[in-house]
Amino acid sequence: MVRLITHNLLACHVKGCTTNNFPLTFQDVQIELQEAEFNPEFVRNLLSRLDWAALVDAAKQVGDTSLPPEEPEMMDDDLLKKLHHVLLEIHVIEGAMTCPNCKHVYPISNGIPNMLLAEHEIG
Amino acid sequence: MSRPELQAPPEIYYGDTEAKKYTKNTRNQQIQADMTYRALELLNLPPDEPAFLLDIGCGSGLSGEILDEEGYIWAGMDIAPSMLEVALERELEGDLFLQDIGQGFGFRPGSFDGAISISVLQWLLNAETSHPTSSPPHRLTRFFTTLHSALRNPSRAVFQFYPTSDDQIQLITSIAQKAGFGGGIVVDYPNSKKAKKVFLCLFVGGGGGAQQRVPEGLEGEEDEHARFERRRQKVSGKDRSGKRKSVKDRDWILKKKELYRQRGKEGVPRDSKFTGRKRKATF
Ligand SMILES: C[S@@+](CC[C@H](N)C(=O)[O-])C[C@H]1O[C@@H](n2cnc3c(N)ncnc32)[C@H](O)[C@@H]1O
Ligand SMILES: [Zn+2]
Numbered sequence: 034m035v036r037l038i039t040h041n042l043l044a045c046h047v048k049g050c051t052t053n054n055f056p057l058t059f060q061d062v063q064i065e066l067q068e069a070e071f072n073p074e075f076v077r078n079l080l081s082r083l084d085w086a087a088l089v090d091a092a093k094q095v096g097d098t099s100l101p102p103e104e105p106e107m108m109d110d111d112l113l114k115k116l117h118h119v120l121l122e123i124h125v126i127e128g129a130m131t132c133p134n135c136k137h138v139y140p141i142s143n144g145i146p147n148m149l150l151a152e153h154e155i156g
Numbered sequence: 157m158s159r160p161e162l163q164a165p166p167e168i169y170y171g172d173t174e175a176k177k178y179t180k181n182t183r184n185q186q187i188q189a190d191m192t193y194r195a196l197e198l199l200n201l202p203p204d205e206p207a208f209l210l211d212i213g214c215g216s217g218l219s220g221e222i223l224d225e226e227g228y229i230w231a232g233m234d235i236a237p238s239m240l241e242v243a244l245e246r247e248l249e250g251d252l253f254l255q256d257i258g259q260g261f262g263f264r265p266g267s268f269d270g271a272i273s274i275s276v277l278q279w280l281l282n283a284e285t286s287h288p289t290s291s292p293p294h295r296l297t298r299f300f301t302t303l304h305s306a307l308r309n310p311s312r313a314v315f316q317f318y319p320t321s322d323d324q325i326q327l328i329t330s331i332a333q334k335a336g337f338g339g340g341i342v343v344d345y346p347n348s349k350k351a352k353k354v355f356l357c358l359f360v361g362g363g364g365g366a367q368q369r370v371p372e373g374l375e376g377e378e379d380e381h382a383r384f385e386r387r388r389q390k391v392s393g394k395d396r397s398g399k400r401k402s403v404k405d406r407d408w409i410l411k412k413k414e415l416y417r418q419r420g421k422e423g424v425p426r427d428s429k430f431t432g433r434k435r436k437a438t439f
Contacts (some may be wrong), residue, residue: 034251
């Protein structure tokens, strides 16, 4: 399963692909929703390591438009809940992630992204 | 029989049959659980903060199950598809990746609050996999360098592993050091043939917690089960924000998707056979 929390931290690791290698673009996704326990503190803790624009974009790619385009200064409970849902309850189970820079495609099949590289791609 | 890592590449050794056998074996479950609790203890995370952890070489999720129970959010990776397949069937909460850790990670700097790895590192000393590969030192370097950057400062990564010589320990620790890690080796029950366990305890920055010293190993020769119970109580004793709620049934999820569609959200993905799978009882 790829949740958006993980997607938001994931860049391309192909050899030499070090700029513009984030965020990976979702393609042809199938998702599954799974309720997870809401922990406002965890979501708050995460905020500093998230890339907001990438998150809003990725959420759109998987069919969720609940987040405001700009990161709000104040996080109320309602917004934290939306964030919780987007980050932890949407699971991508089929599709692919493509690197915006080198175009490497990481296929996602049966819930598992294949991150294996070909010989010439290993750093 | 020689050690598994000397017999075949990991993704071949842990094929369908072995992956199931490995996961169902109650003695193995107990040993892996025991070491997972000990690794969590050595990780020394701040008590009441929910953390995002990495499980390196997660296999079929024997550790992942404990991470779920303890209320951690986690992602795991493994090179053996059959092990991941079993992990999927066990319906754990963590994200799973098919990945050769010797090829390194692409996680952005400071992504994880810590990492654990149980019975995996010895595999990196043997370069052989069915995938393109390079020498063990090169793979270890790539692995530790990208891991170091994926961890927050300060934090720790704890590896239980099975070295066969001091040279191997030397090689691993020196490469980890060059990658920027502090820390060192912790040996539990060094004098017991059966209970002896080796942990590589790596620090990013000060490693978190009050002391920056490498923790002490456990002494004596304990009966394994007693040890297991004690670890379990110790780690679980912390008031983690805890247990997940039971997962809602398929109807609930479908209703929610229906709701999305009615609200006119574009591109709500079609229902799949995976939607709202029931979680099976664990082994
Ligand atoms: C003894 S099992 C341990 C699994 C799990 N950590 C546990 O405690 O049950 C060793 C695992 O390491 C994985 N492994 C070996 N080499 C690997 C590599 N290069 N990259 C990722 N995983 C690897 C194997 O596929 C296997 O699942
Ligand atoms: Zn790339």
